Amino acid sequence: MGIEGVDLIRAATFIGAGIAMGLGAIGPGVGQGMVGAKACEAIGRNPEEAALLTRTMLVGQAVSESTGIYSLVVAMLLLFVV
């Protein structure tokens, strides 16, 4: 199996995309879960404010999502553009 330069680069983009999205998914996953946990606790303490609390949770989770989106963008760039 002879490895050419071009091929090696292409191979690297695939592994890079996999690692980027794979590792990048860990943080938002755990972080959004923690936000959800605290939101459930808050609703348990104060059910009347459910709407406000849900909205806050979603805003918080969206911010946490941002790095996950960055990873997705980088992965897509690696796969289709570079």
Next chain:
Amino acid sequence: MDIDTRTLTQVASYIGGGMAIGFGAIGAALGEGYAAANADEAISEKPEKYSDIIRNMLVGQAVAESAAIFALVVAILLLFISPADPTILTAAAMVAAGAAMGLGALGSGLGSGFPAGKACMAIVKTEDPQVLGRMTTIMLIGQAVCQTPAILAMVVSLMLLFMKFGDPTMVKAAAIIAAGFCMGLGGIGSGIGSGFPAGESCMAMTRQPKISGNITTIMLIGAAVSQTPAILAMVIALMLMFINFGDPEPVKAMALLGAGLCMGFGAIGSGAGSGHPGGAACRGLGIQPEAQGYLTTNMLVGAAVCQTPAIFAMVVALMLMFVNFGDVPFNPYWAAFLGAGLCTGLAAIGSGWGGGMAAGACCEGIARQPRTVGIVTTTMLVGQAVAQTPCIFGLLVSFILLFKVHPEAVVLAPSMALLGAGLCMGFGGIGPGLGNGIAATNAIKWVARNEKNAGLLMRMMLVAQAVSQSTAIYSMVIALVLLFVVI
């Protein structure tokens, strides 16, 4: 560069020796540190009990140390062993023995520290010397169960060091290395997980000394269920070591390596996770002894669901070991097999641990409010089911990697695409699995306190879990793109 096998074996033994004590020292040190930290806190609360607390701390730390001592013994053996007729299998066995002992001792050391620390804190709560004696006994019993993965790992290590393995082939060498990592990684989770019931039972003992027998029983059951993934890992490791895999094609070596890593990683989450319901059940017994029946049932149900990712991992490992894939080209199938193993194995970590946390919250909720057992159990099952989803994505990608026809490639890129897909879904499943578990934990806790709003809480939990799932879905998209679009 021509390396003769004697040199290779020496290199392998030094690497193995380093791994053995390197990994093995981590767990024991952390566990003993936890014990000492709790001892300090206990002494600050009740300085007059100094001698009792210090004595308990030292005894507990000594048991936690034993895992590190096993690792030291194996490391010294590796440094000075001089096998008579070294083959490539001997070299593989050195690395495997080091990995097995080192990683296997990691979890046990960590896990044994937890009961030691909790026991020190519990001393503050009681004046009765008889209760103190019984509590120390329970701490020692719990710590002993915690040492099981380290002992299993040492048995496998010694087998690897001293047994002859037959014809030296690349496939057998890969199988041996796979076996070592399988046993080692597989022991981590169970070691940590068995610590939780042991620790909580020490606390429960001081609150409810009259039911010490029941507490011990529940602790042993909880810790035993926690050992299941380590035992599955040992079974796979022994199979890898002793089964003759027939006509060895080079690509089979990668399949066996993938199988070992799959079961090894897959056991981590379930092992640690199933400790949570055991611990919560023991703590619950201390608060609400009458709820023992419900607590035991829910602990077992929750821990059983928690084992699912480890079982998925075992299924994939067995498929990699025994399914006849026919005459497939080495390139890119080596990456397909390795990727398939890593995918399910890694993704199982998050789902296993997350599902376990939810089960723990269920037992805690029941202890608080036994009459809410129905709705709390339902919430737990729903929450755990969603938490299993990342692992199911991982299983799906693994199946595609195993059974899709990959055309033979002469370049490196298609292999890296397959390996990348496996790593992507594998790592990508960890975070969402954990996050789903964390969200479910709090939802369940608050359903127990606030059952009127159970519907609202469950809705919230599902919304939160759905958002948390998003990065797992991105990972699966990228993995599918890597599998189907780019090559």
